[in-house]
Amino acid sequence: MEIIQSMKHKDIQQKNTLMFITLAITTIVGLGLSILTNQSLTAIIYGTELLSVVILYFIFQKIVKKPHVLPYLLVIIFFASNFLFIALDGASPAIFLIVIFLSLFSAIQMNRKVFYTGFIIGLAAIGYNYYAMDKSNEIMVQLFRYSLLIYLLTALVFHFIIKMSNSQMTQLADLLQASDQDSLEKARRGHVVQESITNILSKISQVNDKLQDNVKTQDDLNATIHEISQASQLQSEQISDISNATNDTRQNIDVVEQTSQHLDQEAAQASKLTLSGKEKMDTLNENNRVLEQTIGDLSRIFAELTNKIKETNGFAANIKEITEQTNLLALNASIEAARAGEAGKGFAVVADEIRKLADLTGETTEKITGNLSELNETNESAVAQMDRSMQNFVDGMETSEEVTGYFERLTTTMGTLNDALQNFSQLAKEVQEQSNGVDGSTNDLAAIIEETSASLEEMSSTITTLTESNQELAQLLDETVEDSETLKKQF
Secondary structure (H helix, E strand, C coil): CCCHHHHHHHHHHHHHHHHHHHHHHHHHHHHHHHHHHHHHHHHHHHHHHHHHHHHHHHHHHCCCCCCCCCHHHHHHHHHHHHHHHHHHHCCCCHHHHHHHHHHHCCCCCCCCCHHHHHHHHHHHHHHHHHCCCCCCCCCHHHHHHHHHHHHHHHHHHHHHHHHHHHHHHHHHHHHHHHHHHHHHHHHHHHHHHHHHHHHHHHHHHHHHHHHHHHHHHHHHHHHHHHHHHHHHHHHHHHHHHHHHHHHHHHHHHHHHHHHHHHHHHHHHHHHHHHHHHHHHHHHHHHHHHHHHHHHHHHHHHHHHHHHHHHHHHHHHHHHHHHHHHHHHHHHHHHHHHHHHHHHHHHHHHHHHHHHHHHHHHHHHHHHHHHHHHHHHHHHHHHHHHHHHHHHHHHHHHHHHHHHHHHHHHHHHHHEEEEEEEEEEEHHHHHHHHHHHHHHHHHHHHHHHHHHHHHHHHHHHHHHHHHHHHHHHHHHHHHHHHHHHHHHHHHH
């Protein structure tokens, strides 16, 4: 259906273009003749008609994409210009011929609605031209009769032509639709066949892969059995060597037992030393805790001393302020004594002494402030050193505790080692007893290995035969896959 609609849409566009070109050529010719004959009004009508046709064509054909509306507009514009000419210039014999031409113009689309629209308007144009003409003119009357007859016959012919064209178009659409459905059905069947072949190929490939894996596995198994058979023969030869080595092992186990007893004694001694070291580390940790508390007390005392020094610094600042006020009062007293003259001389002497005392107090205060500042700096340095010492001591305490932990773990490890050595000594005794029975077991094992080697040789022969059969089957599957691929390519 989409193909049919696309074909119809494209056909309408092409016929619209033909109608546009025909109308444009006609209008341009009329415009040129009007300009040559100095008919300005006619030229304006043709120019307006041409401009309207161009604008409508590009709007409906190119912009809004509604080409099915354009034929009606072009037919109406073409006929409207004839009505306008009849209204302005009166009846004309050319109108009858032009209307017959317009019937052909209306039939370009092969659309009944467009054609009958033009036919009705054209019939009205013939009637209007007959109404406006001079009825006494016999030539015009005959031209009207012939034009009307030709117009009706033309309409009848185009009616059947359009009918047959639409019928053919309908049949073509049905054929295209049937062809499209048939193509879809064939495509569906081809897809089903291709999908089935693909599934068959996939399954055959899987079977082939499994078979190849089985062949490879059987080859590997055959090689493994062959290696096991050879190894069994070597083992049979090595059993006698094992039997001879067992006697040497038993003698070595005796030496191991004696060594384990000696290690057990040494481990017991190391455990005692470890316990002693742990006790001494515990005593050292206790002393360090007491020392840590003492350093903490000293740090707090230094902190209190720092606060007292800061407080004393505040007192010195107050004394300095009082000294400045006293000096200011002494200066004011001297000024007042000078104003009093002879009566204020004694008061001036007292004011001078007070000023000297204030200066001395100020100097003493500055020295006290300097000493307190130095003492404060020294105290802060001592506090900082105390803090660093405290931190170093804390780090030393952590290290001591860590060493104590090492001693504890070492004690545990030594106990575990002592238990392990005792178990090892006991195990050496058991191995010594079990070594006595190894000789007889090795002889029995040699006989079993010989029987196993014979069975493995028979199994290897069977697997070789099975591998050859699987290889033939794999070759047949490869040929089947190739035939299936050929069939798939044909579809």
